[in-house]
Amino acid sequence: AYTLGLKKRFGGDELGGIVLLKHAIELDPNFAMAYARTGIAYWNLQDQKDAEFYAKQAYERVDRVSEPEKYYILTEYDNIVTGNDPKLIEEYQLWLQSYPRDSVAMVNLAVQYFFDGKYEKTLEWLKKSHEIDSSTVYTWAHLIEAYTLLGRYDEAHDVAKQAIARGYDLPYFHADILAIDVAQHDSAAIQAELTWLSQHKPDSFVAAWLTEYAAARGKLAESESIARKSADQARSDGLQGSAADQLAFGANMLALNGDTARAKQLVKEAAKLSSDQRTVSDMALASAMIGDFPQAHALFDPLVKAYPENTVFKFWMGPQIRALEAIQHHDGKAAVAALDGAHDLDLAYAMQLIFVRGLAYLAANDAHSAVAEFQKIIDHPGIEAPHPNHALAHFYQARAYAMSGDTAKARTAYQDFLALMKDADKGVPVVEQAQAEYAKLK
Numbered sequence: 001a002y003t004l005g006l007k008k009r010f011g012g013d014e015l016g017g018i019v020l021l022k023h024a025i026e027l028d029p030n031f032a033m034a035y036a037r038t039g040i041a042y043w044n045l046q047d048q049k050d051a052e053f054y055a056k057q058a059y060e061r062v063d064r065v066s067e068p069e070k071y072y073i074l075t076e077y078d079n080i081v082t083g084n085d086p087k088l089i090e091e092y093q094l095w096l097q098s099y100p101r102d103s104v105a106m107v108n109l110a111v112q113y114f115f116d117g118k119y120e121k122t123l124e125w126l127k128k129s130h131e132i133d134s135s136t137v138y139t140w141a142h143l144i145e146a147y148t149l150l151g152r153y154d155e156a157h158d159v160a161k162q163a164i165a166r167g168y169d170l171p172y173f174h175a176d177i178l179a180i181d182v183a184q185h186d187s188a189a190i191q192a193e194l195t196w197l198s199q200h201k202p203d204s205f206v207a208a209w210l211t212e213y214a215a216a217r218g219k220l221a222e223s224e225s226i227a228r229k230s231a232d233q234a235r236s237d238g239l240q241g242s243a244a245d246q247l248a249f250g251a252n253m254l255a256l257n258g259d260t261a262r263a264k265q266l267v268k269e270a271a272k273l274s275s276d277q278r279t280v281s282d283m284a285l286a287s288a289m290i291g292d293f294p295q296a297h298a299l300f301d302p303l304v305k306a307y308p309e310n311t312v313f314k315f316w317m318g319p320q321i322r323a324l325e326a327i328q329h330h331d332g333k334a335a336v337a338a339l340d341g342a343h344d345l346d347l348a349y350a351m352q353l354i355f356v357r358g359l360a361y362l363a364a365n366d367a368h369s370a371v372a373e374f375q376k377i378i379d380h381p382g383i384e385a386p387h388p389n390h391a392l393a394h395f396y397q398a399r400a401y402a403m404s405g406d407t408a409k410a411r412t413a414y415q416d417f418l419a420l421m422k423d424a425d426k427g428v429p430v431v432e433q434a435q436a437e438y439a440k441l442k
Helices: 014-027 032-044 048-060 067-082 085-098 103-115 119-132 137-149 153-165 171-183 187-198 204-216 220-236 240-256 260-273 277-289 293-306 311-328 332-338 349-363 367-378 389-404 407-420 429-441
Strands: none
Touching: 014 032, 032 048, 032 067, 048 067, 048 240, 048 277, 067 085, 067 103, 085 103, 085 311, 103 119, 103 137, 119 137, 137 153, 137 171, 153 171, 171 187, 171 204, 204 220, 204 240, 220 240, 220 260, 240 260, 240 277, 260 277, 277 293, 277 311, 293 311, 311 332, 311 349, 332 349, 349 367, 349 389, 367 389, 389 407, 389 429, 407 429
16 A cells, blocks of 8 residues: 555545545646545555546556656556556566665565565565655554564564654554564553553554454454444445445454354445455455355456456465365365465465465365464464464364374364463354364363
């Protein structure tokens, strides 16, 4: 995402900026950069449909701008519309060849590497950008995240302290600190950040993190409530797409915990609000996770046709849906094969590919490989630390150990999972399954 020329993952005063930008477009209907910045503002607000519209309008007027603005518009177009990650990275590199000290291009390239799970490169380019311009909130925030992703928690905390000392005492920074504390299992610090966040209005990105973290502890009612409140706020702001995406994202969190009925309901409600690619892709993945493959294909297959260049659809989401469907058909070998070409994005997006690959190995009765896949998640607690996959990895690894006949390690893994879920709501399916399986081992 971008704002004021910078790629980012959290909100600011986009709504106010959109009003001014649209007025500029009224005054000059061919003002390419006004279209571009409006598109970015909508993208930051998770309103995909409007973001695409304005990004396309800017792209159609790219011959009217300066060379630096041209790079901005081209990268925005591939970021928002095509989703072609290799092309996008190439464009950032060309931008930097022409303007080697452009901190905007550096931070944008860094965040693209983040989305692709290339965290060492993320940190490398963020540090270069920060050395040139440390006056923006975005490089500070992304530096915290990069250090956390790489497990360098002390450095992440140090950057967070420096940022807050500079006046960036914002909800997003506290969500970043929460992620560090979750990765380190620091209960007192986690509670302090949750208390701070409860006293400050979260933007849509912070709300998504809180939706994740509640689901990661089995607090599904709280997770759903946060998603719904965020959706209600987005609707009141006139952002139907953002509202839909909050509901679809919430559906994914419920689906991971096995709550089929409520996940289906959130998908149904999201579908009524928006049909943009972001929402539809989230709905498709949630449908696949709960085993509703007619719905998953009805949503996802047209999406692939409409966005044939999209890297995430081709190499991240498509393989997952095919693998999950093979698992449902008890074909573990086909499930593993469906994920063979998807390793480049293994560390991206909460290591979901690794998670599904572990499930595929379980379906293929390959306990040793399943243990190894889930261990990768356990070994990287800083990668999207609030996500449910970190707790669930212990549960499914326990199953793999039990399958292999290693009762002692299975028992320990079940205990680890149940300890993480000690405050879970009653009736959470994965918790009940774990309790039943653990009881058989005893």
